[in-house]
Amino acid sequence: MGSLALRRAAGAVPLLLVVWTAAFFLQQLIHGDPAAYVLGNTSTAAQRDQLDAAFGLHRSPLDQYLSTCANLLSGDLGRSWITSESVGRLLSTALPVTLSLALLSTLVTAAVGTALGIWAALRRGSRVDRILQLAAGAVTAVPNYWIAVGLVYLFAIQYRVLPATGYVQLNQSPGQWLQSLILPVIALSLAPIGPIFLQARSAVAEALDADYVRTVRALGIPRRRQVLKHGLRNAAAPIVTAVGFNTVGLLAGTVAVEQIFNLPGLGSQLLSGVLGHDVPVVQGVVLVFAVGVVIVNLAVDLLIGVLNPKARRA
Amino acid sequence: MSTVVHHADSPVGPAARAGRALATSPLTLTAVAWLVLVVLTSVFADQLAPFDPLTQNLTELLKPPSATHWLGTDSLGRDVLSRLMHGGDTLLWGAAEATAIAVALGLPAGLLSGYRGGIADAVISWLVDLTFAVPAFVVLVALAVIYPQNTAVMMAVLGVLGAGAATRLVRNSTRTVRDELFIDAARVSGLPLRTILFRHVLPTVVAPVIMLAATSMAICVIVLSSLSFLGLGGSPEAPSWGQMIYEASQNITVDSWLLVPPGAVLILTVIAFNLIANTVRDALPGGPTPRPVRHRRTVLAETAAQRPDADPQTLLGVHGLVVEFPSGPVVDGVTFAVRKGEILGLVGESGSGKTVTALAIPGLLPIDERITAGSVRFAGEELAGTTERRLSRVRGRGVAYIAQEPMAALDPCYTVGNQLRAALRHFGATRRAAAARTGDLLREVGISDPDRVMRCRPHQISGGIAQRVAIALALTGDPALLIADEPTTALDVTVQAAILDLFRNVVATGERALVLVSHDIGVVADVCDRVAVMYAGQIVEQGETDSVLGAPRHPYTRALLRSMPSLDTAGRLPVIPGSVPAPDAWPEGCRFAARCALATDACKKGPIPLMDVSGPSPRTTRCVRGHDLAPEPGR
Amino acid sequence: MTPTPEEVQPRTDAWLLEIDHLRVSYGRRRRTHTAVDDVTLNVGAGEAVGLVGESGSGKSTIGRAVLGLTASSSGRIRFEDTDITSVPAERRGALTADLQVVFQDPYGSLNPARTISQTLTEPLLTHRAMTAEQARARVQGLLDQVGLPADAANRYPAAFSGGQRQRIAIARALASNPKLVICDEPVSALDLSTQAQILNLLADLRADLGLAYLFIGHNLAVVRNLCDRVVVLYRGQVMETGPAAQVTGHPLHPYTAALVAAAPVADVAAQRERRLARVTVTEPLTVAHSGCPFAGRCPHVEDICRQQRPARVKVGESVVACHLFPSGKGDSHTSGSVDEKV
Amino acid sequence: MFAKRAALCAAIAALTATAVAACGGPSSTPTSTSGSGGTRAIAIGLQFATINFNPWLVPNGPNYSLNYTSAVYDSLTTLTGPDKVGPGIATSWTEPNPTTLEMTLRPGIAFADGTPLDAAAVKANFDYARTASPAGSLVTYIKNLTTTVVNATTVRFTSTVPVTDLPFDFATGAGFIVSPKALAHPSSLNDQPDGSGPYTLDASGTTSGQQYTFTRRATYWNKAAFPYGKVTLRVYSSQQALDSAVRSGQVQVAQGAAQTNAADKAAGLTVVPAPQITTAGIWINDEAGAAVKPLGDVRVRQALNYAVDRKAIAALGFGADGTATSLVVGPDSPGYRANAAASYPYDPAKAKALLAQAGYPDGFTLPMLSTQSGDLLAQAVAGYLRAIGVTVQISDHNTDFVQQATSGRWASMVFEWSMDPAAQSIASLVSANFGPHTPQQDAQIQALAAQVLGTTGTAQSTAIDQAVATINQQAWFVMVGTVGLTYSTANTVSCTDLGLATCLLSSLHPAK
16 A cells, blocks of 8 residues: 555656646746846846846756756745745745645535435436436536636625635634635536536446445345445445546636635636746746646545555556 | 356447437437537628627627627627627637547557557556646646737647547557457457458447547637636637636626626537537446336236245245336246245246346345236245335345355455454344354355455455355345355356355255256256246246256256257257247247247247146146156156 | 477377467566466367366467467467467468457457448458458358358347357358367357357368367366367366367366366256265365465375476376376376377 | 726836826725724735835836835825825925925834934935846936935935926835845845834735735834724735625725726725826827838828727726826826817728828728736727727737837737826836837927926926827827726725825725
8 A cells, every 4th residue: 555655656756847847848938038027127138137147047948947956856946036935935825725725625526426426326217316417417517717706796796695705714714714715615616516426426326236235235234334335435436536537627727716716826826927927936836736636646546545455456 | 257248239339329329319419409509600600690799889888688689788888699609619619629639649549559558558658647647727828828819729738638538548448449359359360450440449439539529629618718718818809708708707796697698608518518428428338227217116916915825834935926127027927936945946048037036036126127016925924016124124134145246246345254244243243243253154154264264355265265255145144045146157167066065055954945046957956956947037847856857848948958068978969949039029929939849839829827747746837748748858 | 397298299290280388477577477387289180179177277368379369478389380379360461361269258259330241251351352242252151151141241240149149250260261260168158058059060160161179168068079189277287188088088187077076967866976976176275386286176185296296197098297197107007099189 | 997907007107207106006095994902904905916025126116016015114205185295204305406305304213123214224225226236117216316315314315307296206106215224135125024114014914915914013103194903905816806805895995997886886885086197098109100000100090099989988998987088198187188188089980081091091900919907998999990990909918018018019009007297207208218109209299308307387387288289199199088096995994085096004094
């Protein structure tokens, strides 16, 4: 188990390196001079040169790349070109926001999707099942930004029951923290519930049809235990995979949703970083996102390993 | 071992099946129609739209829907409907571009990776993993700044990243096909790789790729509209659905209506793509099983149900049992009884209904199969048509069931010990007693090293051990009746012999009975006291094993025995012509008549009743010529 | 490795297929699993050789290695004096015509998306440069040969029963006029009543066309029915080889004996006797890696069995690998000549 | 109406050095929420974060971060009402001659780090600003200034041009004084302000770029002017988000928008109109016709002006009070003349005729720089221009708008600005190195500009009038109208009108 984790983690390193490298050189393609942006139009060429030097931009891209890599190894992600703030600090303030959002949404999607999936699997072919399936297809099609705008309108502007925007830190007020995340989490969670529901439904249905469930049924073991102990456990692998896959998609969704709800998370940092040509910030955010994706995939693998001993062998 | 996997129920390939599924589902047809509508309005928007999408009217701002402006006007007084009609163009083209690139890259890469394996597979799989680790949306956001308003470039990159998913899908489909025997056969036929790929592999990949393409279109439409929403998509003036939603969001406090038309059109379009994808997926092999049909309420033959069990030694009495699939009956009036201490063999070829009969007794039929008539009395209690709650009290304690595939019958997630203990606990044992009893049970079923086996999970033990464990599991509730459905078919003969010995021991106490379902007459000869021969849903002959096998009174039994190869002789075997009729092709008269050398016109006239041909022991046969077949050696 | 005694299988030019010391291993390094372990066997022209063993004995792997569907690790496979050991099926060219196969699963072995005619004409058009017209005629001939109606050609596999599909698979194998057909459990998936039909068909075709079979099966009675000689495999190794009647009637190797004893017969009285006489072979939880592979289950096991791999010894018309038959004693059992070809 | 108005204004501030406060920069104003335990708190919604706390380096003009800097720094002068400059650090000042300004400083003020705020500290600031490296945009603002320490509480500024506007400039962003100690290590100011102002930055409540929390200094000399114990500045990414925030009570003060004013009023907010000193429209940067040849012809530029229905556009997006004008100044600015403002009536036929006369009867293609938030105006204008055959290609550049604007590669752009004070604005407009705009070196206008800068009083006013009129006649712009800036406040807060389109911290106090 531990060795699988290590192996997978080691395998992720070159992957991350490629992403990091791509992010760096992609940014190199952006036109324009960051110094000019930071200094404004009234700056002289000499001043811009000076700032370029401070940013390390006078060196060749390869040189710059190698030194950012060296810094990365020592845990230094550099400083923002625009605010001179440490990117590490920037990310560490933004990360909790996006993490709260992503984790809550993952929990919601997994719980709701699986619960409904089990329900439908137990009633395969019934009206409820068919309605749920149609609904699952429909919610999957709702873009998170559209539902986010709608939610703001309904709950924050029309009925004023929840805050429209903003983020309260967990350690400041857990209640307000939760309140500030309810609408964004709904906006992010709605669409992924669909695929998770469908996956859970078919996986649980398949497990319920399996011989081993018939075996426990033949022993007179109650339905609830058939479903929860044997059905769900065996259906876990595809469900966890679906949840993981959708969590990755959900991370991307944070860009628009954070924008709409004005949450100071990674997505907001990314957008402002990209628009401001703030290479270190963008690179940092991209790296964090990539690490997030890798961690999600790793977690999925490990969880499946725990839940399904057969997979562990491989 | 000999479980038959039906690869296809219809005589066409998967791609054609997917196409047919698309054409026959009204919902999917609607989806296709909607997409056609969207595409056509996009293409002919210039001709169809009532207004120029860019022409503003500053005196008609944010107007609600009216006769002139069916969907109202926006913040510059432009016609919302006209903008909607023009707004799908970029989106659909962009999505199509990304999808085309993803498929164009993923198809060959997936074929290569899946069919060749080895290093190519390793490299391609690594690249695929890479695309999954790239936060695609982040990359697109960055690209929007490098190539502002250049949808084509963004979609190309999205396509390249999406190629990962396409590659994986094609690879996995290809791998599945590659392992198919018909590919081996084609290779042995010396067909060149090109032919194999194009004629055998590619067609099976087509349907998954169509599914993927539809899904990809849905995702790309959402991604592209998200970019427009964030102001990164295209020209701000050009109508696009995402841009329109952005505009709506900017006016949300003033006019929330504007959010509706672009949202609805966008969502409907994505739904349409998803619906098509789902329909294709459902039509693929391994897709969801067909929806079960609502059953009629079970009407049991009251006369049968009320018949008292004559013999107090009778443990199980099945009378006139009819089991129906949605398509019709598969077990048709089966009657037999089992007494304590007895082993009854239920023998027949595939399609005879023997397994369905076995499952029907403890009420374990799959969701779409149901007892529609007849009686199943166990120890005086009627089991047919009763509630799941009452059945579950009988199961395990009264009737236990042992399945054909021992591996599949044990939950792969739990250890053997865990499963046994859980069952014992269910039957009321204390934790401590359960732990102790587990070892004893395993020893009882002939496992010499119970402690070790207890710690194993099903995949860690051999088939023979697994079947012993399954039998131990069935014994946890100390049942009076065991039903074993082809319990040795999946096992090697040397193991089979040991398991059969075990069964004999289990029943040896005289208090238990066993119904053994098998297609192997040798197995029946080995352990069964009595045998019921089934053919096409009916019992055609029943009696004590040695008399039935020694002097069959039904032509089917006789022919079957004759057609068995023997260890002692070689050479041509007497054959039964034709094959077992499917349930929907059961004839009115004798169901074996078409294959029977002795058939006469009388055989085909109407249902043949069971005829009592008892000699020294009770004996029935379902043959009008049962008496003519009087004692003749079976072989 | 025990060398093949020359006298056991004398080198003749008449062998159609020669398998020498074949070994097939899967996996790498510590996870290596040897499916076929030093197997030597030959098939003569027109001969039917049965390859019998339980699951995991490597019998199908041998067939796949011969067909070029699985790579061999060592050893040699020759077909009509051509070394085909490391030539995969795709690169065998004209040779594929001589060496054909019928698989076990009548559902998986036919492409469900192609009509019978398409499946049957494919190899004809590829290799034999037939015109479409000739191919169509040939398909009709083949269908007739395997006892299927002419209108079968334009239907899809799903329209046929298991037995009929197996006939189609046989027709495909016959299409190129092969000399040797590998029959990989061709009747195990079939019902008893259909099994006899297919066995008879195979016997007829062999008689009519002079085919040789390498017939892989787990049912001794089936193999006995069709084959001249039988090779008994256990865990990848050959336990016993001999004339079919000899092996099933008077098995020498304890494993063969157990196999014969365990196969139930339909005669209740006879089966009762067999049951009383049979010795239960246990299922070991661990597998020995040295010595005789059957040592763990053998009722006659002695110390030497666990340590040393028995040599192949000719006993009468059979060859057996068992320490009960030490090589020195071999001759005493020998009787008569040893031309194993029928 | 422009979600990113502040950025645009920031740009103009950088360009003109004068447009400071009127630009409405930080798009909102403080208001009060009733504090608990005697400490009142207020949250202000803004659309832009500050980049750093060095007031001399704030890249695109002081107004860009006026609310941030004024929280932590004292200014030499302060605004006390519309165009009314009152004391700050300086208690009084005199102008012994038109190019000299002498200020008397309040004694006893100290920076948060303990350093006394005296004349030397003021001089240190202006010396730093002149040579700051990297230099801030304020360099142009003060490059003509020489600072002299007369004594500890007296400082003298001498300039090469009249200093009339200096006290006003100081009050609107150019007069914040930083501790000399911090100036020795300017990079410390990136996230740690060091001033003598009413508040200090509370790092624990601050997330860079998102939210800034300030707590009051107990020892501040002018506590009465700052009634709130805690100030939170929240940054919102769009006007819509900002409006939602003020409507849902998350902030008490926010920049308003024309579309939302009515709804805000209905929701119980106070909507306060700001003076009409900001104008918006299209800037024709390439009037030399270098990239887009037709623009070199004055008839073409005039045609563009005739093509636009200013009244309609002004009514649509610029608030009920928005006034259509073709002038580059608003009614509340010097140089505004109503008849001149109406000199280009909506006359598409005439526009077409002018185009035809200039030789472009079929129109031409006009690239236009915009931002996502400026699109409404850009699209509205584009709609009218399309009607006379001119195809506008709008390109959005959001965060890098300024960079694009000053790059010289855009023939036209959507822009909002204010000419206040007017003199420097006009001078900037005609200066050859004025970012986006590359004016023809028209001798007449150059002369007028020199006159504007070099004179005071009536002579200056006349020169400004003439300059504005000439620019209008030359059609350097397709101005549309004045921006009816508003801010919305909760009813717990009121804001003293300072003549700015924004509420400064000092102008906010709890409503009675």
